Amino acid sequence: MLNYSTSEENYIKAIYHLQQMDDMVTTNELAAELKTKPASVTDMMKKLKAKKLLNYERYQGFRLTNEGNKVALGIIRRHRLWEYFLAEKLKFTWDEVHEVAEDLEHVTNKKLIDKLDEFLGFPRVDPHGDPIPDANGKIEIMKKICLTELPLNKTAIVGSVSDQSSKILELLEHKNISIGTRLEIKKRFEFDNSMEVRIGRQPAFTISKQLAENIFVLNN
Amino acid sequence: MLNYSTSEENYIKAIYHLQQMDDMVTTNELAAELKTKPASVTDMMKKLKAKKLLNYERYQGFRLTNEGNKVALGIIRRHRLWEYFLAEKLKFTWDEVHEVAEDLEHVTNKKLIDKLDEFLGFPRVDPHGDPIPDANGKIEIMKKICLTELPLNKTAIVGSVSDQSSKILELLEHKNISIGTRLEIKKRFEFDNSMEVRIGRQPAFTISKQLAENIFVLNN
DNA sequence: AAATAAATTTAGACAAAACTAAAAAATAGT
DNA sequence: ACTATTTTTTAGTTTTGTCTAAATTTATTT
Ligand SMILES: [Mn+2]
Ligand SMILES: [Mn+2]
Ligand SMILES: [Mn+2]
Ligand SMILES: [Mn+2]
Numbered sequence: 001m002l003n004y005s006t007s008e009e010n011y012i013k014a015i016y017h018l019q020q021m022d023d024m025v026t027t028n029e030l031a032a033e034l035k036t037k038p039a040s041v042t043d044m045m046k047k048l049k050a051k052k053l054l055n056y057e058r059y060q061g062f063r064l065t066n067e068g069n070k071v072a073l074g075i076i077r078r079h080r081l082w083e084y085f086l087a088e089k090l091k092f093t094w095d096e097v098h099e100v101a102e103d104l105e106h107v108t109n110k111k112l113i114d115k116l117d118e119f120l121g122f123p124r125v126d127p128h129g130d131p132i133p134d135a136n137g138k139i140e141i142m143k144k145i146c147l148t149e150l151p152l153n154k155t156a157i158v159g160s161v162s163d164q165s166s167k168i169l170e171l172l173e174h175k176n177i178s179i180g181t182r183l184e185i186k187k188r189f190e191f192d193n194s195m196e197v198r199i200g201r202q203p204a205f206t207i208s209k210q211l212a213e214n215i216f217v218l219n220n
Numbered sequence: 221m222l223n224y225s226t227s228e229e230n231y232i233k234a235i236y237h238l239q240q241m242d243d244m245v246t247t248n249e250l251a252a253e254l255k256t257k258p259a260s261v262t263d264m265m266k267k268l269k270a271k272k273l274l275n276y277e278r279y280q281g282f283r284l285t286n287e288g289n290k291v292a293l294g295i296i297r298r299h300r301l302w303e304y305f306l307a308e309k310l311k312f313t314w315d316e317v318h319e320v321a322e323d324l325e326h327v328t329n330k331k332l333i334d335k336l337d338e339f340l341g342f343p344r345v346d347p348h349g350d351p352i353p354d355a356n357g358k359i360e361i362m363k364k365i366c367l368t369e370l371p372l373n374k375t376a377i378v379g380s381v382s383d384q385s386s387k388i389l390e391l392l393e394h395k396n397i398s399i400g401t402r403l404e405i406k407k408r409f410e411f412d413n414s415m416e417v418r419i420g421r422q423p424a425f426t427i428s429k430q431l432a433e434n435i436f437v438l439n440n
Numbered sequence: 441a442a443a444t445a446a447a448t449t450t451a452g453a454c455a456a457a458a459c460t461a462a463a464a465a466a467t468a469g470t
Numbered sequence: 471a472c473t474a475t476t477t478t479t480t481a482g483t484t485t486t487g488t489c490t491a492a493a494t495t496t497a498t499t500t
Contacts, residue, residue, distance in 0.1 A: 027478055027479085028477065028478080036457095036458075037459065037460085038478065039458090039461095039479075040457070042479055043457075044457080047456090058478075058479070059466065086332070089339055090332070090336060092335070100329050100331075103329070104324075107323045107324055109319075111312075111316075111320075112306070112310070112320050116310060225486080225487090246447080247447070247449085248446090257488080257489065259449075260487070260488055261448090262450085263486095263488080267486090278448075279448060279449080
């Protein structure tokens with residue numbers, strides 16, 4: 001596995017994430033994601049294509065090749081292991097870890113990452129509930145559904161939260177919801193799509209549509 | 221405190237180390253240390269001078285300003301804390317930590333480093349026995365002398381080792397010497413400058429001139 | 441004090457990664 | 471089918487950090 005620059009890695013990771021949504025990623029989408037200009041994206045796409053990490057024909061959008069996906073999973077492994085380290089060992093809060101991991105992920109020393117993984121006890125998910133690829137790049141995809149889709153009176157475990165801001169963290173802490181919390185929907189209101197949620201035998205409480213849309217529960 | 225590029229940081233740190241030896245650092249010295257060319261050094265010296273990190277007049281050599289020294293101590297703090305982390309928590313051996321720390325040191329997030337320091341229990345020295353600057357950049361200079369200077373029959377504690385290769389590590393492990401070992405010189409031989417060393421009440425053993433030159437003991 | 445050698449700086453080139461502005465291609469609207 | 475809009479690419483610059491080769495300054499010999 002060759003080495004890639006920080007900039008190349010940031011592009012590769014962003015493409016990986018975007019292609020989970022739409023299958024073809026476009027120049028403008030990627031420019032927006034990376035807060036850069038479309039012209040810069042085109043330049044980099046040519047470079048990544050030359051390195052066989054990308055399938056790309058001009059004006060047609062792009063997808064990572066198998067090799068590109070492997071590289072992306074390596075970066076994501078590093079990112080999420082460092083997030084776990086920061087939260088679990090250094091007691092960073094949930095909303096602080098991403099920014100720091102954004103830099104740490106670019107230190108590409110296999111032994112460092114594999115020893116870190118071992119030191120952390122081979123965690124399976126990061127502090128946001130996203131799965132951590134193993135040393136072979138294998139990632140455990142957990143089937144999850146949005147809280148807005150969960151049937152009434154069926155308990156489920158919170159698996160991940162898509163927003164990572166301090167604002168949503170503040171709200172989730174206030175409502176006592178975190179990754180791993182088992183909850184159920186008791187009622188939905190059509191007027192504003194708010195819902196009544198209950199954790200265990202505690203009294204039910206309300207959460208807004210906006211909050212529910214960012215909470216994903218394990219579907220088992 | 222502004223932010224500096226990885227390249228600028230590597231130059232600043234190298235100058236700091238070189239000026240511990242000679243007081244003025246020269247272009248060729250620095251080029252050799254960084255495995256770069258003298259022309260590149262001159263370019264960077266102009267830049268660091270413009271940023272007021274360096275006192276530099278052409279053809280005269282250079283030294284860091286007070287501000288430059290502060291920046292250097294920040295880099296060294298990060299480097300040595302990561303070395304300690306790698307050795308103590310991830311069980312890297314002594315000769316492996318430097319290379320990895322060389323990259324990790326450039327992640328400049330104050331909170332990360334201060335929390336790491338706390339997590340590690342505020343270590344005072346790195347795995348090579350070199351002192352770790354505190355959060356204010358204060359560094360504890362321990363008076364040390366080379367083992368070649370230690371008087372006969374006077375016990376002293378090994379404080380640091382200047383070479384950091386796996387070869388010296390192998391030898392030191394075989395001789396049971398590490399940072400913190402209390403030892404004394406029983407005899408010196410003029411023919412090859414080898415010496416008989418004793419640790420506690422164990423039988424004395426021989427170490428070569430070359431090895432002795434790389435071992436420094438606390439002078440108290 | 442020249443002459444020679446060594447160290448240092450300058451000049452000019454290059455690669456990586458970004459940008460702006462203009463051109464070209466694809467898409468949408470009528 | 472033609473026009474207008476949006477998207478994407480190209481062309482030409484800029485900044486950072488590196489290099490080689492040539493010029494300049496300083497240091498060392500004779
Ligand atoms: Mn990143
Ligand atoms: Mn995450
Ligand atoms: Mn470094
Ligand atoms: Mn060290």
